Amino acid sequence: MPKNGVNEPKLVRGGGHKSYKWSKKENMLKLEKLRELIISLNNEIENGALVVVEGPKDAIALKEIGLLGEPYLYSHNSDHIELFKLAFKSSKVIILVDNDREGRYICKKLVTELGAKGIKYDIWYRKQFYKIGKGMISHLEEISSLIRKFE
Numbered sequence: 021m022p023k024n025g026v027n028e029p030k031l032v033r034g035g036g037h038k039s040y041k042w043s044k045k046e047n048m049l050k051l052e053k054l055r056e057l058i059i060s061l062n063n064e065i066e067n068g069a070l071v072v073v074e075g076p077k078d079a080i081a082l083k084e085i086g087l088l089g090e091p092y093l094y095s096h097n098s099d100h101i102e103l104f105k106l107a108f109k110s111s112k113v114i115i116l117v118d119n120d121r122e123g124r125y126i127c128k129k130l131v132t133e134l135g136a137k138g139i140k141y142d143i144w145y146r147k148q149f150y151k152i153g154k155g156m157i158s159h160l161e162e163i164s165s166l167i168r169k170f171e
Contacts, residue, residue, distance in 0.1 A: 054167065057148055058087060065089040067111055068110050081162075085163060096129070113134055116145055118158060119159070153166050
């Protein structure tokens with residue numbers, strides 16, 4: 021007889037990302053969606069949109085997958101004055117922050133502050149990146165590794 025639960029399975033909560041296995045066809049579709057997303061994002065940038073990310077690793081990851089232009093680096097303690105100056109000159113602000121606790125806080129804060137100033141903003145791209153990753157990523161910097169998994 022086991023002593024105090026030794027050799028009994030333990031319940032584990034949380035921890036790590038879910039493991040997904042997609043077929044080759046699903047992988048190809050997801051890669052195509054990512055490519056279309058980047059093309060669309062680049063079109064937005066060419067039409068004057070400002071892309072906001074949390075940090076340099078996120079900017080590098082987007083550049084690696086084909087983003088044109090230079091994203092604006094923003095964190096919870098960034099200078100709002102500079103961001104608003106750029107935002108007023110832009111057609112809209114595309115918020116592409118991480119899908120973790122800090123990123124959701126920053127997104128909510130930016131949506132509130134940009135909306136209060138009448139600045140057009142867009143969070144659709146943020147939702148699409150994480151929807152394609154389907155729980156496999158929560159940070160933009162992980163997008164390159166996700167693409168490698170799809171290939």
